[in-house]
Amino acid sequence: MTATIELKSISKSFGKKLVLNDIDLAIQSGQIYGLIGPSGSGKTTLVKLIVGMDQPTTGEVQVLGMAIPNLKVLQKIGYMAQADALYADLTGAENLSFFASLFKLKKDVKKKRIAYAADLVDLSSHLHKKVQNYSGGMKRRLSLAVALIQDPEVLVLDEPTVGIDPELRQSIWAEIDRLKRTGKTILVTTHVMDEAEKCDQLAMIRDGQILTRGSPQQLKQQFGISSLEDVFLQAGGKMA
Numbered sequence: 001m002t003a004t005i006e007l008k009s010i011s012k013s014f015g016k017k018l019v020l021n022d023i024d025l026a027i028q029s030g031q032i033y034g035l036i037g038p039s040g041s042g043k044t045t046l047v048k049l050i051v052g053m054d055q056p057t058t059g060e061v062q063v064l065g066m067a068i069p070n071l072k073v074l075q076k077i078g079y080m081a082q083a084d085a086l087y088a089d090l091t092g093a094e095n096l097s098f099f100a101s102l103f104k105l106k107k108d109v110k111k112k113r114i115a116y117a118a119d120l121v122d123l124s125s126h127l128h129k130k131v132q133n134y135s136g137g138m139k140r141r142l143s144l145a146v147a148l149i150q151d152p153e154v155l156v157l158d159e160p161t162v163g164i165d166p167e168l169r170q171s172i173w174a175e176i177d178r179l180k181r182t183g184k185t186i187l188v189t190t191h192v193m194d195e196a197e198k199c200d201q202l203a204m205i206r207d208g209q210i211l212t213r214g215s216p217q218q219l220k221q222q223f224g225i226s227s228l229e230d231v232f233l234q235a236g237g238k239m240a
């Protein structure tokens, strides 16, 4: 089976600093794949290569069977960056409408998608407010709604639940799980171990290298321990 996201011998340097070191990764369709590691381990750098925002120094990235960057494929990826890329002067509704318009959705589809995405992140009653008046958590939620607006086949979520309260976090994870069951492929970065538990497959990353990988269950069995945090530590990791 061809992987939906495939990284082959990826290395990335910034100047003399090697940030990703010979990474191979294959993410199959319909999976929630978690990339877990401490701050500065290279997660965001890796994600940016997958969504075509940066290019590897060596190696190749493929998404949906096509080499990245590729404009057609990029339309099929919903990306939630760590820093919110929103227009502060516009309302929540105007932001969603703007991002939806980038995908040339039909008017009725666009309306439905905006309503769905806003409801999912519990922002429907705040859509008329300017984003500059949103709290940090509300901005994160709106960013997630933007990532989902075109109903993408592949979702890449860089720390999607940072700054989001536990109740909403649960409902967002329930939705991530539902999206997976509709066949979407989802890559999530996190440094929260209880979120790692919700992933089908995990790669633990430190200093630009994958320390170990597998399902949460496999990893715990392999290391003979019941907590993923301990797996990470035993695999050579060190949380920040």
Ligand SMILES: Nc1ncnc2c1ncn2[C@@H]1O[C@H](COP(=O)(O)OP(=O)(O)OP(=O)(O)O)[C@@H](O)[C@H]1O
Binding pocket: 014, 019, 037, 038, 039, 040, 041, 042, 043, 044, 045, 046, 082, 191
């Ligand atoms: N454009 C850049 N120029 C130089 N160094 C960079 C650049 N982008 C990232 N780095 C460095 O690469 C390393 C990995 O950063 P990255 O943002 O990928 O880590 P991360 O695992 O996503 O961390 P966090 O969880 O804090 O977001 C860091 O040492 C960072 O300083």
